Amino acid sequence: MLSYKELGLVNTKELFKKAIEGGYAIPAFNFNNMEQLQAIISACVETRSPVILQVSSGARKYANQTLLRYMAQGAVEYAKELGYNIPIALHLDHGDTFELCKDCIDSGFSSVMIDGSHHPYEDNIALTKKVVEYAHSKGVTVEGELGVLAGIEDDVVAEHHTYTRPEEVVDFVTRTGVDSLAISIGTSHGANKFTPDQCTRDENGILIPPPLRFDILEEIEKQIPGFPIVLHGASSVPQEYVATINNNGGALKDSIGIPEDQLRKAAASAVCKVNIDSDGRLAMTAAVREVFAKNPAEFDPRKYLGPAREELKKLYMHKTKNVLGSAGKA
Numbered sequence: 001m002l003s004y005k006e007l008g009l010v011n012t013k014e015l016f017k018k019a020i021e022g023g024y025a026i027p028a029f030n031f032n033n034m035e036q037l038q039a040i041i042s043a044c045v046e047t048r049s050p051v052i053l054q055v056s057s058g059a060r061k062y063a064n065q066t067l068l069r070y071m072a073q074g075a076v077e078y079a080k081e082l083g084y085n086i087p088i089a090l091h092l093d094h095g096d097t098f099e100l101c102k103d104c105i106d107s108g109f110s111s112v113m114i115d116g117s118h119h120p121y122e123d124n125i126a127l128t129k130k131v132v133e134y135a136h137s138k139g140v141t142v143e144g145e146l147g148v149l150a151g152i153e154d155d156v157v158a159e160h161h162t163y164t165r166p167e168e169v170v171d172f173v174t175r176t177g178v179d180s181l182a183i184s185i186g187t188s189h190g191a192n193k194f195t196p197d198q199c200t201r202d203e204n205g206i207l208i209p210p211p212l213r214f215d216i217l218e219e220i221e222k223q224i225p226g227f228p229i230v231l232h233g234a235s236s237v238p239q240e241y242v243a244t245i246n247n248n249g250g251a252l253k254d255s256i257g258i259p260e261d262q263l264r265k266a267a268a269s270a271v272c273k274v275n276i277d278s279d280g281r282l283a284m285t286a287a288v289r290e291v292f293a294k295n296p297a298e299f300d301p302r303k304y305l306g307p308a309r310e311e312l313k314k315l316y317m318h319k320t321k322n323v324l325g326s327a328g329k330a
């Protein structure tokens with residue numbers, strides 16, 4: 001048993017309290033490898049932003065669970081070396097079983113998500129409550145989820161959104177004891193959040209996706225005032241990355257994300273954690289494709305992963321400064 005406290009990590013309690021009071025959101029960036037982690041930490045140190053490092057079960061399989069945990073420990077030291085001790089949480093993204101959550105808690109995670117949203121309501125409550133009881137005994141914070149996002153979550157594919165039902169949230173948070181609640185108000189995972197026929201076009205022909213359901217968010221806030229809310233599937237899918245990828249041999253289709261003004265509006269509310277993974281994947285892929293298109297003979301990974309890391313850092317700095325408002329809050 002290794003506590004996150006020994007690793008210099010923090011849980012999300014204080015982070016969320018300050019974010020709600022201050023009208024901003026903490027970035028939760030997924031990482032699977034060293035370059036992504038370096039970019040997240042250097043961007044957040046440079047912009048003085050607190051950060052949540054997110055690890056999915058897919059990331060644990062890809063990078064090895066032990067290695068990832070040591071990387072997060074290294075991230076704390078790396079931030080100090082860069083000159084500023086920002087608060088860093090290590091969070092399990094979309095935990096699906098009690099055993100996985102326990103394993104993460106026992107190996108140094110400071111926060112876990114138990115995603116019981118695909119289960120019937122009472123089963124979601126029972127599973128979430130079990131995780132909360134164990135996590136809280138170790139000082140670890142827990143995110144639960146109500147409502148189902150359209151799109152792909154790990155291996156689960158949902159055709160349509162099932163929006164969070166505001167009438168369930170009081171019962172869910174009181175019976176489970178969760179520290180934060182992920183909700184479904186129209187975001188979804190991946191780079192294809194909307195089909196073109198769900199969108200309208202502006203005067204320049206740019207596709208405008210349907211707005212998020214802020215009416216549902218407001219209703220939830222009325223039911224559980226001041227309670228930390230989490231938005232998954234919050235990538236904006238920057239069109240310049242899509243164009244760079246497609247102009248350099250890629251084949252991305254119908255790549256449409258959540259407009260930044262919608263995320264700014266959400267970050268000013270009780271939404272205090274915003275999950276971003278796909279935008280980082282797009283930034284990396286765009287940078288790597290550009291290097292190979294310009295120099296097909298390149299074969300030193302540092303020559304393409306280095307530019308990918310630079311592009312990622314720019315993206316993350318933009319998120320903390322111009323979208324989530326977390327810059328300067330560390």
Ligand code: G3H
Nearest residue numbers: 056058059153154189277
């Ligand atoms: O919600 C999903 C995250 O983007 C993680 O994706 O399961 O492919 O690592 P992954």
Ligand code: 13P
Nearest residue numbers: 190232233234235277278
């Ligand atoms: P995106 O696919 O929109 O980046 O969402 C990531 C996410 O919600 C991770 O849990």
Ligand code: ZN
Nearest residue numbers: 189232233275
């Ligand atoms: Zn998610």
